[in-house]
Amino acid sequence: xxxxxxxxxxxxxxxxxxxxxxxxxxxxxxxxxxxxxxxxxxxxxxxxxxxxxxxxxxxxxxxxxxxxxxxxxxxxxxxxxxxxxxxxxxxxxxxxxxxxxxxxxxxxxxxxxxxxxxxxxxxxxxxxxxxxxxxxxxxxxxxxxxxxxxxxxxxxxxxxxxxxxxxxxxxxxxxxxxxxxxxxxxxxxxxxxxxxxxxxxxxxxxxxxxxxxxxxxxxxxxxxxxxxxxxxxxxxxxxxxxxxxxxxxxxxxxxxxxxxxxxxxxxxxxxxxxxxxxxxxxxxxxxxxxxxxxxxxxxxxxxxxxxxxxxxxxxxxxxxxxxxxxxxxxxxxxxxxxxxxxxxxxxxxxxxxxxxxxxxxxxxxxxxxxxxxxxxxxxxxxxxxxxxxxxxxxxxxxxxxxxxxxxxxxxxxxxxxxx
Numbered sequence: 001x002x003x004x005x006x007x008x009x010x011x012x013x014x015x016x017x018x019x020x021x022x023x024x025x026x027x028x029x030x031x032x033x034x035x036x037x038x039x040x041x042x043x044x045x046x047x048x049x050x051x052x053x054x055x056x057x058x059x060x061x062x063x064x065x066x067x068x069x070x071x072x073x074x075x076x077x078x079x080x081x082x083x084x085x086x087x088x089x090x091x092x093x094x095x096x097x098x099x100x101x102x103x104x105x106x107x108x109x110x111x112x113x114x115x116x117x118x119x120x121x122x123x124x125x126x127x128x129x130x131x132x133x134x135x136x137x138x139x140x141x142x143x144x145x146x147x148x149x150x151x152x153x154x155x156x157x158x159x160x161x162x163x164x165x166x167x168x169x170x171x172x173x174x175x176x177x178x179x180x181x182x183x184x185x186x187x188x189x190x191x192x193x194x195x196x197x198x199x200x201x202x203x204x205x206x207x208x209x210x211x212x213x214x215x216x217x218x219x220x221x222x223x224x225x226x227x228x229x230x231x232x233x234x235x236x237x238x239x240x241x242x243x244x245x246x247x248x249x250x251x252x253x254x255x256x257x258x259x260x261x262x263x264x265x266x267x268x269x270x271x272x273x274x275x276x277x278x279x280x281x282x283x284x285x286x287x288x289x290x291x292x293x294x295x296x297x298x299x300x301x302x303x304x305x306x307x308x309x310x311x312x313x314x315x316x317x318x319x320x321x322x323x324x325x326x327x328x329x330x331x332x333x334x335x336x337x338x339x340x341x342x343x344x345x346x347x348x349x350x351x352x353x354x355x356x357x358x359x360x361x362x363x364x365x366x367x368x369x370x371x372x373x374x375x376x377x378x379x380x381x382x383x384x385x386x387x388x389x390x391x392x393x394x395x396x397x398x399x400x401x402x403x404x405x406x407x408x409x410x411x412x413x414x415x416x417x418x419x
Contacts, residue, residue, distance in 0.1 A: 026361060026362075027077045027103055027104060027361055027362040029361065030077045030080060030361055030362070031075050031076075031077075033071060033072055036070075036071035036072075036074075036080060037068055037071045037072070039071070039360070039361070040064070040067035040068060040070070040071050040084070041064070043067070043084070043366065044060065044063060044064045044067060046358075046366075046368060047063075047091075047096075047368060048060055049371075050368065050369060050370060050371055051371060052093070052353075052369070052371075053091055053093065053096075063087070063091075066087055067084060067087060070083045070084060070087070077104045077106075077361075077362055078100070078104050078105065078106040079106070081098055081100065081104055081106045081107075081360075081362075081364050082106040082107075084098060085097055085098040085106070085107065085160070086159075086160045088162065089159070089160045089161055089162045091162070092162075092163065092164065092169075093162060093164055093351075093353075093368075093369050094162050094163050094164035094165075094168060094169070094172075094325065094349060094350075094351030094369075095162070095164075095326075095351060095353055095354075095355040095367060095368065095369035096162050096367065096368045096369055097162045097367060098360075098364055098365065098366055098367075099364065099365040099367065100364055101362055101363030101364055101365075102363065103362045103363050104362035104363065104364050105182055106364075107364075108161075108176045108179040109176075109179040109180060109181075109182055109204040109205055110176070110179070110204070110205045111176070111178035111179065111186065111202050111203075111204055111205075112127065112128035112132035112133050112134075112202055112203060112205070113125075113126065113127050113128065113133060113136055113178065113202060114126035114127075114175070115142070115174050115175055115177060115178070116174065116395065116400065116405075117170070117171070117174045118394065118395065118396060118397050118400065119397075120151075121141050121142075121397070122141065122142040122150055122154065122174060122177065123139065123140070123141060123142075123397050123400045123401075124136050124137065124138055124139065124140040124141075124142070124190070124400070125138060125395075125400045125405050125406075126138060126403075126405070126406065131203070132202065132203045133200070133202050134185055134186070134188070134200045134201035134202035134203060135198070135199075135200035135201065135202075136188070136190065136200045136202055137192065137193075138400055138401060138402075138403045139192070139193045139397060139398075139400050139401025139402075139403075140190040140191065140192055140193075140200075141190060141191045141397075142177070142178075142188060142190055143189045143190055143191055143197065144188065144189040145177065145178060145186060145187075145188055146180065146186060146187050146188075147187065150177070153177055154173060154174065154177050157173040157174075157176060157177050157179070158170060158173040161173040161176070163349070163351070164349065164350050164351040164352075164353075164383055164384050165347075165349060165350035165351070165384060165385065165386050167322045167346075167347060167349075167350075167386070168322055168323075168325065168348075168349030168350055168351055168386065170322075171321070171322035171323050171349065172323070172349075175323065178202060178204070179204065180204055181204070182204050182205065185201040185202055185203050185204065186200075186201065186202050186203075186204060187199065187201060188200045188201070188202060193401045223239070223244075223248055224236065224237070224238055224239070224245055224248040224249050224252060225237045226252040226255070226256065227408040227409070228256075228259065229263075229408050229409055229414070229418060230418060232259065232260045232261055232418075233259065233260070233261040233262070233263060233418040234252075234256040234259045234261070234262050234263070235262075235263045235265065235408035235414055235418070236249070236252055236256075236262060236263065236264050236265065237265045237406075237408070238264060238265060238266055238269055238328075239268075239269060240269055240270055240271065240272045240328075241269070241271055241272025241273050241276040241277055241280070241326075241327040241328065241331075242272050242273070242276065243272075243273055243275070243276055245272070245276055245280070246276050246279040246280060249280055249283065250283065250308060250310055253283050253310045253311075253312045254310055256312065257310065257311070257312055257313070257314075259314060260314045260315060261314055261315045261316075261317065261418060262312060262314055262315070262316050262317070263317045263318075263319065263408075263414055263417040263418055264316060264317070264318045264319070264341075265319045265406075265414070266318055266319060266320050266324045266328045266329075266331070266332060267319050267320060267321040267323060267324060267345060267406075268321065268323040268324065269323075269324055269325070269328035270323070270325045270326060270328065271325050271326025271327035271328050271329070271330075271352075272326070272327050272328075273327065274294075274303065274327060275306075276327065277291070277303075277327045277330060277331050277334075278291065278303060278304065278305055278306040279306045279308065280331060281305045281306075281331060281334060281335060282305040282306045282307040282308050283308050283310060283311060283312055284311070284312055284316060284335060284340055284341070285305050285307065285311070285338070285340065286307075286311055286313075287305075287307075288304050288305050288306070288307050289304065289305055289338065290302040290303065290304050290305075290377065291303050291304065291305055291330075291331075291334035291338075291377070292330055292333075292334055292374045292375060292376065292377070293374070293375040293376075293377075293379070294372060294373075294374055295372070295373045295374070295375060296371050296372045296373070297371060303374070316335065316340060316341040316342070317341065317342050317343075317344060317417035317418070318331075318332050318335065318336075318341045318342070318343050318344070319343075319344055319345050319413060319414070319417060320332050320343055320344070320345040320346065320347075320348050320387065320389055321345045321346045321348070322346055322347060322348065322349055322386075323349065324345075324348040324349060324387075325348065325349040325351045325352070326349075326351060326352050326355075328348070329348035329349065329350070329351075329352060329382060329386065329387045330352055330374055330382060332348065332387055333376050333382055333387045334376070334377070336387070336390070337376055337377040337378065338377070342390050342391070343387065343388075343389040343390050343391070344389050344390065344391040344393055344413060344416065344417050345389050345391075345392070345393055345413065346389060346392060346393070346394065347386040347387065347388050347389065348382075348386040348387040349386060350382060350383060350384050350385045350386035350387075351383065352373070352374050352382045352383045353369035353370060353371075353372060353373055353374075353383055354369065354370040354371075354372035355367055355368070355369060355370065356368055356369075356370045391416070393412075393413045393416065395412070395413070399411075399412060
């Protein structure tokens, strides 16, 4: 059995696979029906090799027929890709979909705000500085989006949002419910904490062609960030599992190794490399123990912690929510199963397969879940299930209105974890 390969669990891995022939096809060429049909054929063939997509030849054939209908009916590249992306979202796989580009700007956009669902209402939890927020404030309730009732707009967004679990899909839809055309701001009616309604006009931003946000918004920073919030506790915000994070985190562990409690915030962390997971886990362990089982077909291999000269031996509390995905939720599961960490928050996204990607004509990124699956130490799956917290916590609108969600010094969940 070969060793652990460099695997992305949420960020893109370039894999040409059967789509290598698409490399020279231009956006203009997509106007030809035969080109669009061939492209859809290759996409279906790629998915067909991943056994989890289609449970029978009939389901595969029905999916292919829908794509062929789209190929025959849509000439404009953006409309073609948008319709294909909507069909991919019906497969119920959080690592599967399309990301648009500057030349084919069809895909979901990123609003300059963070949105959370509280008691079936959509509350602004954080706003980017400057004009991008278009007048939105923390604590605002979304009432209407571009003239559509917010609950209806969310239902529409859910129907075209990939997700491996219903709660993970819904959280992702809530986060992007303001997505839309990039050539005009959203027109949003909100109700403020004072009870008054008003109109706001937040801007929208496309994703990068490689699947990375042009501008990051939310509560987690670009780098691993640490704050000593009391003499006995350090808070660490961990944004993703990019290879650079291990070195950044090691520096924090070196400085914090004598502090009794660490609160590791993985809320909103989408995942990343499995090797980064192994090295981060090794900073909390003194033995190279198995963390997970990697299964591909009939073959299995243990994912083992990679030890470091540094070790944090204090008490570990990990914060999770429905936006915690892939490598992030697998790390939380592994350290919880080893008795090394307690989990607080809400169940994770349950989207943990390996992810592969290929660039399509017009710079559009096609990403799909491979056959590699990860199991917890007791053999149970995280894919399609998620990881449950030991302590459940749901922020209230009052908490969000106060602007303390994600604040290492004032967030109630951070304070609870720090006790």
